[in-house]
Amino acid sequence: MTHYKRFQIGDWDPDYLDLASQETYFVPQVWGQLVALKPPPGDEEGECVAVARKNTPAIRTPERIRDILDQEKDWTGLVAPVMAVLPGAVPDAQLSQSKKPETWRMIKLALYDLQPGLFFQKALINRARPDRTCDQLPRPVIETPGHPAYPAGHAAQAFSVALLLGGLFTQAPKTQQALLQAAAVVADNRVIAGVHFPSDCEAGRQLALHFVPLLRRNPLFERHVDAARAEWNAAPPA
Numbered sequence: 388m389t390h391y392k393r394f395q396i397g398d399w400d401p402d403y404l405d406l407a408s409q410e411t412y413f414v415p416q417v418w419g420q421l422v423a424l425k426p427p428p429g430d431e432e433g434e435c436v437a438v439a440r441k442n443t444p445a446i447r448t449p450e451r452i453r454d455i456l457d458q459e460k461d462w463t464g465l466v467a468p469v470m471a472v473l474p475g476a477v478p479d480a481q482l483s484q485s486k487k488p489e490t491w492r493m494i495k496l497a498l499y500d501l502q503p504g505l506f507f508q509k510a511l512i513n514r515a516r517p518d519r520t521c522d523q524l525p526r527p528v529i530e531t532p533g534h535p536a537y538p539a540g541h542a543a544q545a546f547s548v549a550l551l552l553g554g555l556f557t558q559a560p561k562t563q564q565a566l567l568q569a570a571a572v573v574a575d576n577r578v579i580a581g582v583h584f585p586s587d588c589e590a591g592r593q594l595a596l597h598f599v600p601l602l603r604r605n606p607l608f609e610r611h612v613d614a615a616r617a618e619w620n621a622a623p624p625a
Contacts, residue, residue, distance in 0.1 A: 392515040400533025406506040413605040419504025435521035472565040489614035527581035542574035542591025550599040
């Protein structure tokens with residue numbers, strides 16, 4: 388059995404408690420119960436060292452802190468830097484939404500359906516955050532979220548976005564790889580911020596790998612994918 392510090396029930400933000408039972412549009416509401424994520428590693432001391440190494444002024448640069456804060460504001464803040472690697476994309480989220488409305492609609496619907504499975508897994512595994520587990524860490528860059536750490540939500544969201552956008556560019560493997568790299572940066576920012584362990588982010592990536600194929604099995608969702616693909620003039624799958 389893996390041993391790790393548990394998230395305390397009193398630390399839950401009430402706004403998040405009902406997300407595991409939220410209704411879905413395109414995937415079974417209980418999809419998170421069908422996923423068997425690996426438990427967190429037992430070496431929490433090693434993970435604390437990994438967090439501490441990324442919580443230094445040399446890595447927490449003003450530019451990186453700006454990105455962390457932008458990605459914390461709302462869901463568009465973490466989507467924009469992933470989408471920005473696409474050919475013809477614009478980095479500003481608001482302008483991007485006006486130019487590619489169907490793409491943003493596809494992503495918004497997907498991230499809505501991601502939440503019940505994500506929060507089911509968070510409650511099931513119930514891992515405490517680094518600031519409640521590790522000694523002598525610097526203060527987190529942002530307020531510690533009021534829900535368990537594992538799997539990391541920003542990582543699950545960013546990798547889901549990368550996989551969905553990559554699905555629009557099936558003939559462009561370099562673009563697909565760039566999307567995944569951009570998602571990895573978003574995930575890593577949560578470790579640098581001091582609110583996640585590296586394994587939280589890897590679990591978020593794994594959750595996205597389960598979620599996106601399930602989502603894309605629904606023909607109704609595929610209509611949104613087709614509409615998004617048309618905005619990019621991307622070649623359809625062979």
